[in-house]
Amino acid sequence: MHFGLYIELMIDKLKENYGSIFEAALISEIERVGIIKEVASGTQLMHIGQYIKSMPLVLSGTLKIMREDQEGDSLLLYYLERGETCAMTLSCCLGNQKSEIIAVTESDTILIMIPIEKMESWTAQFKSWRNFVFESYNHRIKDLLETVDSIAFLKMDERLIKYLEEKSRISEDGIIHKTHQEIAYELHTSRVVISRLLKTLEKKGAISIERNKVKLL
DNA sequence: TCATTAACACGGG
DNA sequence: CCCGTGTTAATGA
Secondary structure, three states, X not given: OOHHHXXXXXXXXXXXXXXXXXXXXXXXXXXXXXXXXXXXXXXXXXXXXOEOOEEEEEEEOOEEEEEEXXXXXXXXXXXXXXXXXXXXXXXHHHXXXXXXXXXXXXXXXXXXXXXXXXXXXXXXXXXXXXXXXXXXXXHHHHHHHHHHHHHHHOOHHHHHHHHHHHHHHHXXXXXXXXXXXXXXXXXXXXXXXXXXXXXXXXXXXXXXXXXXXXXXX
């Protein structure tokens, strides 16, 4: 593909996703300094302890933001979709802190990376940017609280249902393309439990199960 | 009581 | 055969 045409496409995507919230001057600033990055599904973008040099704007695809312990066990915190950015990145950038989380692409994803030096000047210069950052913060904290509630107060069967609802909302065809093992990994439990719970959900008629597939009814 | 771990059988690709 | 799945038995919180 011709490179100039490719850039044009990305700019279209940028306007499509952010055009309604950012003023034109800010959009062209993003075009000028942003670095477009295409990432294949299943790639780890962020590691614990890594310093963050730029912040991502999601143009297409989905990222999952996860917590990880020393043994490498992990837990899903929330998803990032197109039109969103990562609040953890923002707090890391502002405090020049190491990352507390990991980010993995859930599908093929296109990002625009914004150098963190721009953060401060844009916050002063563009009202829409300021709003975007604040709203992003609010949204992420809301998601995070929901996850905390879910872990603290819900049993695994209810957590699984919530998880399936969230996943099918994000998925294009409404089908969750995951193995029981992968679901277990994200909910931080064992495959036996997921298999058993999915089986009972199927018997209740809430879902249908195929190999590598779960569909909500 | 319910989760985890290990183990095994079944079956589709 | 390999992998995902369904199930069970033993053990522990």
